Amino acid sequence: MKQHTLFVHTSFVHTVLVHASTGFIALSALGLTGCVGPDPLSNPLAGEEIGQAEQEFRRQRDPEFTVFSFSSYVSRSGEGPAGDVRLDSVTRGETTWSQNDLQTVDGARILVDDGVDEARGGHNLASGRGIDSELDGWEDEGPATITPDGDDLAGSLGNFNLTSIVVTRENLGTASLEVRFEQEADTFFFWERGNAASLTTANSDLLVEALDGRGRVIASHKLLRSEYAPTGIAITTWNGSFASPSTPGGTPPQLGAVGLALSTKVSRLRLTSVQEAAGGTIDDGPDYKVIAAAPARSHRHSH
Ligand SMILES: [Ca+2]
Ligand SMILES: [Ca+2]
Numbered sequence: 001m002k003q004h005t006l007f008v009h010t011s012f013v014h015t016v017l018v019h020a021s022t023g024f025i026a027l028s029a030l031g032l033t034g035c036v037g038p039d040p041l042s043n044p045l046a047g048e049e050i051g052q053a054e055q056e057f058r059r060q061r062d063p064e065f066t067v068f069s070f071s072s073y074v075s076r077s078g079e080g081p082a083g084d085v086r087l088d089s090v091t092r093g094e095t096t097w098s099q100n101d102l103q104t105v106d107g108a109r110i111l112v113d114d115g116v117d118e119a120r121g122g123h124n125l126a127s128g129r130g131i132d133s134e135l136d137g138w139e140d141e142g143p144a145t146i147t148p149d150g151d152d153l154a155g156s157l158g159n160f161n162l163t164s165i166v167v168t169r170e171n172l173g174t175a176s177l178e179v180r181f182e183q184e185a186d187t188f189f190f191w192e193r194g195n196a197a198s199l200t201t202a203n204s205d206l207l208v209e210a211l212d213g214r215g216r217v218i219a220s221h222k223l224l225r226s227e228y229a230p231t232g233i234a235i236t237t238w239n240g241s242f243a244s245p246s247t248p249g250g251t252p253p254q255l256g257a258v259g260l261a262l263s264t265k266v267s268r269l270r271l272t273s274v275q276e277a278a279g280g281t282i283d284d285g286p287d288y289k290v291i292a293a294a295p296a297r298s299h300r301h302s303h
């Protein structure tokens, strides 16, 4: 269990400060009288009030992810269908984030990648980019490699090119990547690529965990393939070993998109998928991009 400490003001201000991992959170109106709480023996309502306070306390203390849908606005150079796909903005309801309001991944490290690709080499994680994206100057992209390190995968995610993604193959094993943003954020935009059997949207699941400053998990949500909405954005992927679509001129897969809002701010996420034998967990190797809102924009800019 997480430890917490209550500090009760000795003044008449009815405020309790909770020392949580995210700092001091003020909870007000807890029904405390002066500096001392009500005596449960002499006040039959006190237990109920404390129960409400406890609920309020828990609601404030345990951050949660909420799923939301958003629209993606992209542009291409016109070089060709296998080139760059640059994200220019996203909208959620009445709120728009342009590139200046967003932040891409600043660092990444591979925590676990114990699958083995017997046929092609490497493990499950790969760094992919549009087949012709390097020839296309419309937007930067990361490397193409089936033996990436954390910096390679940070390079995959550290740009606005939606063809530049972390690819996960489907060999038995666990693939877990920690990504870091320069500034804390509470709004995250995810895209996931389908394949030949699921052209129009996501076909993989991904466990998303929010980490606090100590690296503890403070919230988690398993993003299911069914939670993504089709974007109509087709991409190609080359990872240095094989391509999607697998044959030249084949129909390229499209991206699904889904957002996660967190009730607090973090700068680190842990992204994990598992592939087990039939009957176990089968996340089917998520191929993803994640971009965060820049913090100043997260709570305003409705217009
Ligand atoms: Ca490019
Ligand atoms: Ca996929």
Ligand SMILES: [Ca+2]
Binding pocket: 167, 168, 169, 170, 204, 284, 285, 286, 287
């Ligand atoms: Ca995959």
